[in-house]
Amino acid sequence: MARPRADDYDDKRKAILKTSAALFAEHGFDRASMNQIAQGCGVSKALLYHYYANKDALLFDIIRDHLDELNAAVEEASAPAAPGEARLEACVGALLDAYRDANAEHKIQINEMKRLPPEQQEELKERERQLVKVFAAALADAVPALGGGSELLKPVTMSLFGMVNWHYMWFREGGPVSREDYARIATRLILDGARSLAG
């Protein structure tokens, strides 16, 4: 009879994911060695290879889990039938909030995804596209002039992602501007600016 999966299998997997994400973010994917990661997790390297077939699989799982969490958070915020403007701000706020304890994962998504083989990258990029889609829809809803095939929708949507995905370069927890503040600021910049552009 097959040996059943250990009760804490998933907890251990999550712990490995969190620790390795921190090490990848700090030293980069190539420089964080499997030995370091095993040590950081308090397990043997052989056990690490029991959970993940190779280093790439570890990187893939970190980014996939992260993107799934972002998508879940944003889709939840996008669900209520709120007016366009409030819905966009809720989405931006949900995204920034999902980034709160995921700085390492965010940096890895931005900087290390290209280390993966093309098919794996494609699977992750599909999840990124899903995220972009929700924001583009919320934007087109809040500023009707951006819908209907306007050339402005893409650059404006990407401008919003630029702001939000760049926040980790300057934003500091406990500073004068909170995450909620910045969600409001970014939403205002985009909405008022887009209305002016479209008008």
Place this chain on the structure above:
Amino acid sequence: MARPRADDYDDKRKAILKTSAALFAEHGFDRASMNQIAQGCGVSKALLYHYYANKDALLFDIIRDHLDELNAAVEEASAPAAPGEARLEACVGALLDAYRDANAEHKIQINEMKRLPPEQQEELKERERQLVKVFAAALADAVPALGGGSELLKPVTMSLFGMVNWHYMWFREGGPVSREDYARIATRLILDGARSLAG
């Protein structure tokens, strides 16, 4: 007597810088080997080490040259005593234009700077701060409410950098939106949004 520097010393140095930047951007700093770079430049590895003491020095020089070019372009655009709004758009346009043939260098600045030792990073970050300073000043000039110690100046300035520094993720040469178009769009988003926020 010391051997004089070859007439084409600087041309060769620039060529090495451009080729290695392309390889670092494509494969990442760690994976692009000095052997690959030497081959790509059509020189021996020993000659490469004649120009640069080590791999770090090469990385440092790529980013320093790049940042110096950005600063020069933006300071030139910032010089004319144009009205605040036009000056900001000129600065954004100059920055986006300086990025035109520097996609590799831009990616390296964003992704690989942390590979350098702290003092070298500091020297480069000082150049980044100089760039930020010019934009913050142009913004405060164009939207007076952002000046005078407003808490909004930093997040709004960083929002602008987010938009512009993120452009390489989606912008394609020859697409429906030109660099000039996007300079206008980003400037409008920031200016109209900031006025609405400050008001």
Place this chain on the structure above:
DNA sequence: CCTACCGATCGGTAGG
């Protein structure tokens, strides 16, 4: 300006 190497360390896998 070249090639032959070095000390160190990598990701990954062996038997049990």
Place this chain on the structure above:
DNA sequence: CCTACCGATCGGTAGG
């Protein structure tokens, strides 16, 4: 035939 875990070490390649 599966999964859980160890100590030891593999072949290759990096920067210099």
